Amino acid sequence: MSALRFPNLPPSEPQGSDLLAQERANxxxxxxxxxxxxxxxVYLExxxxxxxxxxxEPAFDKSNRYFRGRTERFAAALRKDHALVKLSKEFKWSPDEYLHAESLIDEAGPFGLHRGMFMPTLASQSTDEQLERFLRPAQRYEIIGCYAQTELGxxxxxxxxxxxxxxxxxxxxxxxxxxYLTASKWWIxxxxxxxxxAVVMARLITNGKDYGPHALxxxxxxMEDHTLLPGVMAGDIGPKFGYNTTDNGCMWFDHYRVPHISLLAKYSSVKPGSGEYVKPPNAKLSYGTMVLVRASLVGAARHGMAKAVTIATRYSAIRRQFVDKDAPKSLGKQIVETPVLDYSTQQYRLFPIIAAAYACFFTSKEMMRLYHLNMKNMETGDFSLLADVHASSSGLKSLTTTMAASAxxxxxxxxxxxxxxxFSGLPLLLQDYVPNVTWEGDNYMITQQTGRYLFKSFRELVAKRTSGKFSANQIxxxxxxxxxxxxxxPTLKCPATSASQFHNPELQLAAFGHRAASLVAQIVHALDVKKRTWNSMLVDIYNVSVAHCQLIMVQNFILGIRGEMPQPEGVQPTVLSAASKEALTDLSDLFAMxxxxxxPGEFLTxxxxxxxxxxxxxxxxxxVMEKKVRPNAIGFVDAFAFPDYLLNSAIGAFDGRAYERYTEMATREPLNKTEVVEGYxxxxxxxTNPRGLKGHLLQARI
Amino acid sequence: MSALRFPNLPPSEPQGSDLLAQERANxxxxxxxxxxxxxxxVYLExxxxxxxxxxxEPAFDKSNRYFRGRTERFAAALRKDHALVKLSKEFKWSPDEYLHAESLIDEAGPFGLHRGMFMPTLASQSTDEQLERFLRPAQRYEIIGCYAQTELGxxxxxxxxxxxxxxxxxxxxxxxxxxYLTASKWWIxxxxxxxxxAVVMARLITNGKDYGPHALxxxxxxMEDHTLLPGVMAGDIGPKFGYNTTDNGCMWFDHYRVPHISLLAKYSSVKPGSGEYVKPPNAKLSYGTMVLVRASLVGAARHGMAKAVTIATRYSAIRRQFVDKDAPKSLGKQIVETPVLDYSTQQYRLFPIIAAAYACFFTSKEMMRLYHLNMKNMETGDFSLLADVHASSSGLKSLTTTMAASAxxxxxxxxxxxxxxxFSGLPLLLQDYVPNVTWEGDNYMITQQTGRYLFKSFRELVAKRTSGKFSANQIxxxxxxxxxxxxxxPTLKCPATSASQFHNPELQLAAFGHRAASLVAQIVHALDVKKRTWNSMLVDIYNVSVAHCQLIMVQNFILGIRGEMPQPEGVQPTVLSAASKEALTDLSDLFAMxxxxxxPGEFLTxxxxxxxxxxxxxxxxxxVMEKKVRPNAIGFVDAFAFPDYLLNSAIGAFDGRAYERYTEMATREPLNKTEVVEGYxxxxxxxTNPRGLKGHLLQARI
Known part of the structure; x- marks a missing residue:
């Protein structure tokens, strides 16, 4: 019970619910x-x-989520993960159902990496015996695992x-x-x-030779009472910016012995007795998984941006501040303040994010298609797609997660x-999202992989062209x-002489292509001719990766709306109505422009x-923002189809009752349980009253 | 006591303490x-x-700061503020000493706004009687106040x-x-x-006429028992992204009557009985205070950036990752990984922030000088400085706080x-810093004030020049x-033909000046000739404010190092040694370049x-980053003179023992108090063990 009772007052006119209804009608x-x-x-159903x-389900209730300290948050998350497993067993959820439920609950938990990393690693690197010994009980949650790779150093x-x-x-x-202390397992x-x-990554040493990291x-x-086993010391690494519902841990081994079967031996192994090392086959196979993870992060970037911009756009349609003197709004006879969504700065802040979320959608879809196609190809020994897909997925992971965190x-x-x-939902969203810019390859570092591929492609192309035997068919x-x-x-100029010409998708693609290629050419010249060191070019390499990936995103957006994207085998492209196509084209134009x-720097240079x-x-x-995107802004974010339960936002709910929800949430703040604060x-x-004076005596004193 | 005991192991070589010592020696x-x-x-002493x-002082101990949930954090902050007042009374601290202590403790608390807003408002807007009645007891903390202006809507x-x-x-x-609900006082x-x-801002209505916001x-x-007075309902607004040690509150009045003396009446008042309204004198006087607040935020931006970059730079000198193949590092005969501070991307991320922090230092100093000069001038009726100072302070508040939050x-x-x-200290620093981009004028919105002034100045200048009576003396x-x-x-071109020429400060100033003026010219043309609406130009106005303020910062940096900045009356400029001058000039060059x-977009266009x-x-x-700033990077951040107590960072402490401090902090995580987690x-x-099986039985099962 709260000691804070708030008055039963409506917000002043116009009401948020009316405003959003009007937006939707438009x-x-x-x-x-x-x-x-x-x-x-299928998904929507x-x-x-x-x-x-x-x-x-009480364990999934979000009404107290924002009030908990770390210890309580972890306890609630453990309860939540237990309930999630229970429900999934009870209703025999498919993996898609499980993931969908997890995404709606939207809170990392202690069992998350068991499903996300421990089991997939076992599945891909185990022998049959190991599958039986480790994976089967893990699927039943008898074994609960983690993936111990990262170290303090x-x-x-x-x-x-x-x-x-x-x-x-x-x-x-x-x-x-x-x-060493730096060898402590950390962040697990x-x-x-x-x-x-735990799957532990450790340097495998046999017969005195170090074979580098292997998984055990x-x-x-x-298993009896959950105490740490002798030789193992582990614990929680403490509070973090986000993810405080997860027990990221640290671990040290003190000459800890494990049986031979611990080494996951599908690809490489150690012969019992002799200790002879058996080498793994083609290392390229492991790149496939990396592509999958990075492609899925492009999808997660879409998800993060879309949630944030749904909240901000809805609230900006409700929130009014100042009167735009050139275009005053009225309600009946009265001039009312202008919704902040009508200000061009607010549009410039939010609408490109709406557009970027849609852009990520098309590119994440295409990356998943390419991942599956490449995996299929590799099974038949065809590695021709791998380099391009790996390079793009690295650069796109970097670009889209950086975009989403900023957005x-x-x-x-x-x-x-x-x-x-x-209560807005945005702080926690940000805090839980930002690790994406660091994990699965730091966003600055991994662009080197994109760069290397671009430079190699460029050098080969130049060589072919100068060989005299080049034909466009080789592209x-x-x-x-x-x-x-x-x-x-290389000196091509844009033909545009009016603003409207920038809506031409071919022109947009030409601009992005010319800019990306010119950056590649400059860097290759610096490396090969000027003999600049790789390290001295890292900033340029980061920039060229951004340029390349922005081109990919623009391209996929344009083709996606047209229904011209290649489809996975057997899938027919959805045909959009003219109205939807036009609306999405506005977003595609906005994204590119x-x-x-x-x-504009690189487009100019x-x-x-x-x-x-x-x-x-x-x-x-x-x-395009004022005339085309503004009227559809609420429609665009509604189409992301996020239930209020997922957003858990006082100001971003579907019905527009922002101020009412916000005040109601405040009454539940634990500090409001008593009228006079503890510590008074x-x-x-x-x-204020050192001598414990009463009313009129006090009045006299001050 | 923690159940987590970590092994007494050193980090692998080289040690952080040796690395930082080496950096300092260089x-x-x-x-x-x-x-x-x-x-x-005086400050350092x-x-x-x-x-x-x-x-x-136990109430200022930071060792548990990172482990507390909101309720405990608020309780600790209340205790801290109580102790701070006590100490300040006991040692008769001057305002400078009080502020310095507050800044070292570095935690907002429930009494913060009493000193920061409540008392200054009383001081500037009270009659003598009100000073006696309100300010005196406030100075003794018999009255503890807040400043209730912002509302939910x-x-x-x-x-x-x-x-x-x-x-x-x-x-x-x-x-x-x-x-209305939207009239709820909020964020106070x-x-x-x-x-x-509370000082409450409310619309003053007398004799049926609304005179707009006034302070009461x-x-x-x-005062007897701290319960809410009849007619007032108030409470805490709940958890926030940062500032959770402060009780930001909400409040509603239900026909709450207060005596006539409540209206702060130094400037405007209501005559008792007749209710006749007495108008305030020149409203321009209040702009002075706004300038002070915004100028002080430029200083706070310096402080925030400098703290963050101290931590990140020190840790980057310790943290090693990968080997730079073109320039491998060795320790004895062994190749060791490269400190991340040697990678050009890391330098590009951090060194401009070091430079920006120094840039803010010079500009904040100059803004304070201008504030005092302007106040002195205004007392004698000279308002000539006000417009320029107000415009610059708005734009600089926007620019520097945006820079600092990103940094x-x-x-x-x-x-x-x-x-x-x-434990890095950075999440809490960010969370407590970011409100700066919103409060005291939203960073997008207030640039309109800068824009208006620039356009007015430009139009007047053009008019003078075309009048035929213009001479450069009028500048x-x-x-x-x-x-x-x-x-x-207007078509001036930069004469530079080599990289080194960009170190010329006159050239830097010319570039920034030409770009800012050309943007002003374009916008004035769009507004006056093309008749574009103000709203449609807001993005350009934001950009021109940035351009103008970047010029100011470059200018102050250059003049400041040269010792050519105007000084407050009676103050002699400090003369720097040649070595320090050279080192700071590297930063000034880096900042500008x-x-x-x-x-580069606007410099090109x-x-x-x-x-x-x-x-x-x-x-x-x-x-300049590789050759000049890199060797001095640790020196530059050390010169910010932040004690470890202030930074409270596991990885950014002066002695470089990052990994040792970090592991030690983790052992104190509350979840580590028990070996087996509550909820197991x-x-x-x-x-994992539903039937409570014992060791060998379990082994057989899985």
Missing amino acids: TTFSIHEVSTFLYGE RQERLLPMIEN HGSNVQGIETTATYIPETNQFELHTP GGLGKAANH CVPIRS IEECRRACGGHGFSV NNPTLAYMNTYLEN HTIHKQ SGYLDAKQISLLGEAVMN EQYIRPY | TTFSIHEVSTFLYGE RQERLLPMIEN HGSNVQGIETTATYIPETNQFELHTP GGLGKAANH CVPIRS IEECRRACGGHGFSV NNPTLAYMNTYLEN HTIHKQ SGYLDAKQISLLGEAVMN EQYIRPY
């Missing part, structure tokens, strides 16, 4: 059609089916990890050991408190003060295509665009 | 000299004197607030009332739980995974000077720079 396309285009009917079940450079696993032929065991999700097993599956806590924070700030309240991927176009005419307008054109482009951006007697009264 | 300037230049001897006293637009204060002639009282620091008085000082909680987050990310740990401020230079030759390099020059500039940036029996054992 939408020029079918919101349901676009939702279906994005997710498919599943969401409708799962949602009530999840909302009604080594994250990005996995080859540099220091934990050792030394083969002991006498007992046919491996001895795990932590030689689920290790802190929950897991009883080992017990760490007693979420921009949405938070665009809600003014109320974006600072946890077998889009990367070579844009590079070749550039090489055909705003990306140039925000950072590449020589493709000039100052006059940048100015025209600016007009086109402002125009000790810390306030000694100053 | 520094080319005297760190103490630069510290003294920045802060003055005071810090040394206060620090032990503060570190030894109104922040930026103060003129739109909805709370009313209606004069009741019959009883000579004012009646405070909350007519100290109101939630601590304050017993009213009691809200009983802190960039530093956090640049620490890789460990920047995500609260009496730097803003007109750069505009006039531009108008003399990197600012262009990062966002203004016509001053071309593509070839941007490429040369890029070389100059990379070169209920949520884990049912899956």
Whole structure:
């Protein structure tokens, strides 16, 4: 019970619910059609089916989520993960159903990495015996595992990890050991408190030789009572910016012996007794998984941005501040303040994020298609797609997660003060999202992989062209295509002479292609001719990866709306109605044009665009936002189809009752349980009423 | 006591302490000299004197700060504020000493706004009687107050607030009332739980006429027992992204009557009985205070950036990852990994932030000088400085706080995974810093004030020049000077033909001046000739404010190092040694050149720079970072003189023992108090050992 009772007052007119209803009435396309285009009917139907079940499970209740300290949050998350497993067993959920439920509950938990990393690693690296011994009980949750790779001193450079696993032929065991403090396993999700097993990455040493990192599956806590096993020390690494519902853990081994079967031996192994090392086959196979993880992060970037911009856009349609003197709004006879969504700065902050979320959708879909196609090809020994897909997935992971992290924070700030309240939903969203820019390859570092591929492709193309035996038929991927176009005419100029011409998709693609290729050419020249060191070029390499990946995103967006994207085998492209196509084309135009307008430098230095054109482009951006995107803004975010339960936002709910929800949430703040704060007697009264005076005596004193 | 015992292992070689010692030995300037230049001897001496006293006060102990949930954090902050007042009374601290202590403790608390807003408002707006009645007891902390302006529905637009204060002639009282939910007072620091008085901004209504917002000082909680007074309802608004040690509150009035003396009446008043309204004098006087607040935020931006970059730079000198193949590092005969600070991307992320922090230092100093000069002038009726100072302070508040918020987050990310740990000190720093971009004028919105002034100045200058009676003598401020230079030759081109020429400060200033003036010219043309609406130009207006303020910062940096900044009356400029001057000039060059390099678009479209020059500039940036800033990086951040107690960072402490401190902090995590997690029996054992089996039986089962 709260001591804070708030008055039963309505917000002043106009009401948020009326405003959002009006916005929806103005939408020029079918919101349901676009939702279906994005997710498919199966997904939407599943969401409708799962949602009530999840909302009604007490362990998944979100009403106290924002009030808990770390200890309580972890306890609630453990309860939640237990209930999730229970429900999934009870209703025999498919993996898709499980993932969908997890995404609606939207809270990392102690069992998350068991499913996300421990089991997949076992599945891909185990022998049959190991599958039986480790994976089967893991599927039943008898074994709960974590994936212990990162160390206190080594994250990005996995080859540099220091934990050792030394083969002991006498007992046919491996001895795990932590030689330095920097070799402490660190950041391992689920290790802190929950897991009883771990896949440990350690340097394999046998017969005195170090074979580098290998995976071992080992017990760490007693199956009987969950105490740590002798030789293992582990615990939680403490509070974090986000993810405080997960027990990221640390671990040290003190000459800890494990049986021979612990070394996951599908690809490489150690022969019992002799300790002879058996080498793995083609290492390229492991790149496939990396592509999958990075492609899925592009999808997660879409999800994060879309949630944030749904909240910020809805609230900006409700929130009014100042009167735009050139275009005052009225309600009846009275002038009322202008919704902040009508200000061009607010549009410039939010609408490109809406567009970017849609852009990520198309590119994540295409990356998943390419991943599956490449995996299929590799099974038949065809590695031709791998390099391009791996390079793009690295650069796109870097680009889209950086975009999403900035976008979420921009949405938070665009809600003014109320974006600072946890009740807006935005702070926690940001805090839980930002690790994406660091994990699975730091966003600056991994762009080197994209760069290397681009430079190699460019050098080969130039060599072919100068060999005299070149024909355009040799161009077998889009990367070579844009590079070749550039090489055909490196001084090509944009023909645009009016703002409207920037809506031409061919022109947009030409601008992005010319800019990316010209950056590649400059860097290759610096490396090969000027002999600049790789390290000195890292900033340029980061920039060229961004340029390449922005081109990919623009391209996929354009083709996706047209229904011209290649489809997975057997899948027919969805055909959009003219109204939806037009609305999405506005977003595609905005995405391309705003990306140039925000950072025009390289488009100018590449020589493709000039100052006059940048100015025209600016007009086109402002125009498409005001005239085309503004009327559909609420429709665009509604089409993301996020239930209120998922958003858990006082100011971003579907019905527009922002201020009512917000005040109601405040009454539940634990500090409001008492009218007079704990600590008053000790810390306030000694100053304000030291002698315990009563009413009129006090009045006389001050 | 923690159940987590970590092994007594050293990090692998080389040790952080040796690395930082080596860095310090390489520094080319005297760190103490630069510290003294920045802060003055008085400040540094005071810090040394206060620090032990503060570190030894149990209420200021930071060792548990990172583990507390919101309720405990607020309780600790209340205790802390109580102790701070006690100590300040006991030692008769001067305001400077108080502020310095507060800054070292570095935690907002429930009494913060009492000192920061409540008392200053009383001081500036009270009659003598009100000073006696309100301010004196406030100074003794008998009254503890807050400043209640913001409402649920109104922040930026103060003129739109909805709370009313209606004069009741019959009883000579004012009646405070909350007519709508949106009129709820919201975000008011100290109101939630601590304050017993409030300065309330409400629409003054007398004789049926609404005179807009006025300030009233009213009691809200009983002086006897701290319960809410009848007619007042108040409470805490709940958890926030940061500032959770403060009780930001909400409040509603239900026809709450207060005596006539409550209306702060120094400038405007209501005559008792007749209710006649007495108008305030020149409203311009209040702009002075706004300038002070915004100028002080420029200083706070410096502080925030400097703290973050101290942590990130020190840790980057310790943290090693991968081997730079072109320049491998060795320790004895062994190749060791490269410190991440040697990678050019890490330098590009951090060094411009070091430079920006120094840049803010010079500009904040100059803004304070201008504030005092302007206040002095205004007292004599001279308002000539006001417009320029007000415009610059608005734009600089926007620019520097946006820079600092991005910089802190960039530093956090640049620490890789460990920047995500609260122990790094960076998450809390960011969370407590970011409200700066919203409060005291939203960073997008307030740039309109800068824009208006620039356009007015430009129009007047153009009019003068075309009048035929213009002479350069009429140029009496730097803003007109750069505009006039531009108008003399709008097609001026940069003469640079080599990278080194960008180190020329005159060339840097010319580039920034030409770009700012050309943007002003474009916008004035769009508004006046093309008749574009103000709203449609807001993005351009934001950009022109950035351009103008970046010029100011570059200018102050250059003049500041030269010792050519105007000084407050009676103050002699400090003369720097040649070594320090050279080192700071590297930072000044980096600040100017990197600012262009990062966002070259407008420098290109203004016509001053071309593509070839941007490429040369890029070389100059990379070169100055690698050759000049890198060897002094640790020296530059050491010169900020932040004690470890202030930084409270596991990875950013002075001695470089990052991994040792980090592991030690983790052992104190509350979840580590028990070896087996609470909740095991209920949520884990049912899956892992449902039948309570013992050791060998379990082995057989899985």
